[in-house]
Amino acid sequence: MGDENDNLPDGTAPKAVPARSIEDRLATVVLPKEDVAGAYVRATSTAVGEGIIESIPLGNIITKAKAGMERAASEVREKKKDALLEELFVRSDESAESLEALTRFLSDPWGRLLFDQVQAILDDRPPEPAEVRRLAQVLRKIVDTDFRSLFDTHRYALSVIGALTPQALAILSAHGRWRPFISTGVFFPMDGKGTWARDFAGSFGTEMGVSDPAAIASIQQTVEQLMAGGLMRGSSSRADRLMEGQRITPVLTDAGLLIVPYIT
Structure with missing residues (x-):
């Protein structure tokens, strides 16, 4: 007999899980x-x-x-x-x-x-x-x-x-394919707007074989959300702001590092 501590929050005992064949289980997955x-x-x-x-x-x-x-x-x-x-x-x-x-x-x-x-x-x-x-x-x-x-x-x-949206989760899970890129404007590393997201979207799209402008724009919007949520940022030799023409490396923040193991 199980311990009372194993009961569900409402105090009832958990129901036994019936044995089922692989075929039965697969039949209702989709x-x-x-x-x-x-x-x-x-x-x-x-x-x-x-x-x-x-x-x-x-x-x-x-x-x-x-x-x-x-x-x-x-x-x-x-x-x-x-x-x-x-x-x-x-x-x-x-x-x-x-x-x-x-x-x-x-x-x-x-x-x-x-x-x-x-x-x-x-x-x-x-x-x-x-x-x-x-x-x-x-x-x-x-x-x-x-x-x-x-x-x-x-x-x-x-x-x-x-x-997070499915696309945001997909971008996070693909963090191993984030590549450094050259900035095209002046912006702050944690600012999720403007050239930061646009430059990353172009670089990431190239890495993933995506060239459709609408798809790139969608990636940019998602990246802005990830940055605003404190899950990713840009790293460079300038900590305060990133200058045009600098090499920027996109990285996960501590919060991002916590989430990624769950989705990869």
């Missing part, structure tokens, strides 16, 4: 966009249809539509949660030890709080398989640590990750 759209369309059209047929007041139609949308949102959330769990268990099937660690994490009150935080991040993201895989990777990194003693650190890291 969450097609049409499933999500269909859930909302079915809920809304049904409510409106009933309202027309029954000739009920507009207020009742809105109420029914709202209830239908809430049911659809709950359905989508559960599908995302299932996909996240499936991806975690698929990744953990490599060894009995890995599967045991994951089961222990999900049965632990501290672990469940961290899982719920990741679930909340996923709730705010599009139902893309890539997002599920990315967040499952983040969770896997947490599972492999002493997550109780590192609880506050994990919570902080997840709060930062949740505030």
Whole structure:
């Protein structure tokens, strides 16, 4: 019998995780966009249809539509949660030890709080398989640590990750491919506007084989956000400001160094 300390925050005992085949798990990893759209369309059209047929007041139609949308949102959330769990268990099937660690994490009150935080991040993201895989990777990194003693650190890291766009996370995870560049203007190292972001975007785009002007502009906007968030900066021989024609090396800040291990 387990220790009472292993109970969930509401005092109930954790439910056993049923054994499932690899095929069963893989069957629900992908969450097609049409499933999500269909859930909302079915809920809304049904409510409106009933309202027309029954000739009920507009207020009742809105109420029914709202209830239908809430049911659809709950359905989508559960599908995302299932996909996240499936991806975690698929990744953990490599060894009995890995599967045991994951089961222990999900049965632990501290672990469940961290899982719920990741679930909340996923709730705010599009139902893309890539997002599920990315967040499952983040969770896997947490599972492999002493997550109780590192609880506050994990919570902080997840709060930062949740505030970043997928493109921002991709740029951070590719920090090993950041290259020095020559500045084209005068600007302060921690200022995320103007030539700093533009120069980096051009350099990074070249490194990644991206030349489309719209894509470069998008990288620039994302880099401005990363700099404003204190996750990256420029390094040069001038600490106060960077002069035109100087060689600038983009680097992670301490905060950036803390986040990167979770996403790489």
